[in-house]
Amino acid sequence: QKEVEQNSGPLSVPEGAIASLNCTYSDRGSQSFFWYRQYSGKSPELIMSIYSNGDKEDGRFTAQLNKASQYVSLLIRDSQPSDSATYLCAHTTNQAGTALIFGKGTTLSVSS
Amino acid sequence: ETGVTQTPRHLVMGMTNKKSLKCEQHLGHNAMYWYKQSAKKPLELMFVYSLEERVENNSVPSRFSPECPNSSHLFLHLHTLQPEDSALYLCASSQKAEDTQYFGPGTRLTVL
Numbered sequence: 001q002k003e004v005e006q007n008s009g010p011l012s013v014p015e016g017a018i019a020s021l022n023c024t025y026s027d028r029g030s031q032s033f034f035w036y037r038q039y040s041g042k043s044p045e046l047i048m049s050i051y052s053n054g055d056k057e058d059g060r061f062t063a064q065l066n067k068a069s070q071y072v073s074l075l076i077r078d079s080q081p082s083d084s085a086t087y088l089c090a091h092t093t094n095q096a097g098t099a100l101i102f103g104k105g106t107t108l109s110v111s112s
Numbered sequence: 113e114t115g116v117t118q119t120p121r122h123l124v125m126g127m128t129n130k131k132s133l134k135c136e137q138h139l140g141h142n143a144m145y146w147y148k149q150s151a152k153k154p155l156e157l158m159f160v161y162s163l164e165e166r167v168e169n170n171s172v173p174s175r176f177s178p179e180c181p182n183s184s185h186l187f188l189h190l191h192t193l194q195p196e197d198s199a200l201y202l203c204a205s206s207q208k209a210e211d212t213q214y215f216g217p218g219t220r221l222t223v224l
Contacts, residue, residue: 034212043202043215044155045114088155092210099145099168099209104154 004103006089012109019076021106023089026070033065033072036088038105044088048074079110115139116216118203124222125193133188133219135203143209144186146178147202149218155202161186162209193223 005024013019021035032051036044050056050063050072062075072091076083086105093101115138125131137144146158160168161180175197177189186203200220204213 032210032212041200041220043200043218046212046214049212090213099143099157099160100206100213102155102157 004089004091004101006087006103006106008104009107010109011106012111013079015079015081015110015112017079017110019079019083019108019110021074021076021087021089021108022071023073023103024071025089025091025101027091027093027101028067028070030067030091030093032092033063034090034100035061035063035072035074036090036102038086038088040085076108079108081110081112084108084110114214114216116203116205116214118201118216118219120219121217122220122222124224125190126224127193127195129193130189130191132190133201133203133221135186135188135205135216137184137186137203137205137214137216139205139207139214141205141207141214142183143206143211144180144183145204145206145213146176146186146188147204148199149202150199158188160209167209190221193221195223197221198223 035048038044048063056063060077064073088105089103090100143162148156159178179187200218202218203216206213
C-alpha cells in the first residue's frame with residue numbers, strides 16, 4: 001500500500017529559526033510532490049510543488065527532493081508565528097487517474 | 113480564493129434529516145474530490161470523480177451519496193447521518209486526477 005509518512009509533531013521552533021519538515025514515501029514511481037499548509041479549521045492551501053531531485057526555493061520556503069532516498073522536505077527560513085499550522089506532504093502515484101496520496105501532516109508551532 | 117467554492121459553509125442537521133453539500137469549481141478542471149476531516153485527524157479521501165465519472169470510492173457508508181452532474185459541480189447528498197459524521201467536509205479539484213489539487217473552504221457539518 002502506498003504511504004506517506006510524516007512526524008505528527010508538534011515541531012516547536014522559536015521565531016526567526018529554520019523549521020525543517022520531513023516526509024518519506026513508499027511509492028518509487030511517484031513523480032510529483034507537494035506541500036500544503038492547513039491552518040486550524042481551514043482548508044489546505046498549496047505552498048510548494050517539486051518534480052525534480054534537488055532544491056526548489058520560493059521566498060522563505062525551500063522544498064528538497066531526493067527520489068533515491070524517497071524523501072521530500074520543506075525548510076521554512078526566518079519562521080514567523082503566522083507559519084504555525086499543519087503541513088501536509090502529498091505526492092502523485094504512477095497510476096493515471098489516481099488521486100494524490102496525502103500524509104497525516106506535521107504540526108508546526110512558532111513561538112514569538 | 114482558490115476558485116473552488118462550497119455551500120453551505122456551516123450546517124447543523126439531525127440524524128433523520130436529508131441535506132446536500134454543494135461544490136463548484138471555476139478553474140476548468142476535470143477532476144473533483146470529496147474529503148472528510150474529523151477534528152485533529154488527517155484528511156480522508158471519500159470520492160473521486162474524473163470527467164464526471166466516479167473513479168474512486170474509499171469504502172464510504174451509503175448514507176453519503178455523491179453526484180457529479182458536470183465537470184464544474186459536485187454534490188454530496190447526506191441522509192440518516194450519525195453524530196460521528198460531524199466533521200469538516202472538503203471539496204477539491206484538479207486538472208486531472210493525478211494533478212495538484214485546489215481545495216474549497218469546506219463545510220463544517222454538525223450532526224445532532
